[in-house]
Amino acid sequence: MAKRQTTILDDLAIRTSLKQAWEDSQPDIIGGHEEGGFILSDEIGNLSVFRWPKGVQNSIVLPSHPDCKFDERDIVATFHTHPNTGSDFLQEPSETDKRAVRDDPDLKDEFYAGEFVISQEKIYLISPNGQVSEVGYTWEILGK
Numbered sequence: 002m003a004k005r006q007t008t009i010l011d012d013l014a015i016r017t018s019l020k021q022a023w024e025d026s027q028p029d030i031i032g033g034h035e036e037g038g039f040i041l042s043d044e045i046g047n048l049s050v051f052r053w054p055k056g057v058q059n060s061i062v063l064p065s066h067p068d069c070k071f072d073e074r075d076i077v078a079t080f081h082t083h084p085n086t087g088s089d090f091l092q093e094p095s096e097t098d099k100r101a102v103r104d105d106p107d108l109k110d111e112f113y114a115g116e117f118v119i120s121q122e123k124i125y126l127i128s129p130n131g132q133v134s135e136v137g138y139t140w141e142i143l144g145k
């Protein structure tokens with residue numbers, strides 16, 4: 002799985018899409034909003050991002066994704082941003098974040114690496130079992 006996660010973030014188009022999502026979430030001390038999406042793989046392994054639509058009051062709406070698939074492609078990872086950079090805000094994945102991944106029966110296929118959480122300083126990965134690890138520094142992975 003560690004290998005898969007590296008492969009996903011090695012993909013320049015994916016890094017560009019994640020960086021765009023980070024910028025779209027308007028990171029700041031106040032006023033940011035979460036953005037997120039699916040990272041999808043087609044049958045020959047080409048990766049792409051589908052951004053989740055925003056619901057009311059900035060809540061993210063996850064489109065239905067039975068059997069870890071969306072739009073006939075495999076969901077190899079999911080991601081969302083934590084754009085509030087003030088020290089009062091939790092930068093790492095919250096308990097709710099961990100539960101959402103762990104308790105989602107449709108995010109359990111062997112090719113699913115987990116959910117990346119992008120904060121100002123670091124990118125974290127919530128594994129399908131709800132465990133959190135640090136992937137690395139955001140600026141190193143996404144660029145400045």
Ligand SMILES: [Zn+2]
Pocket residue numbers: 081082083094095098118
């Ligand atoms: Zn979160």
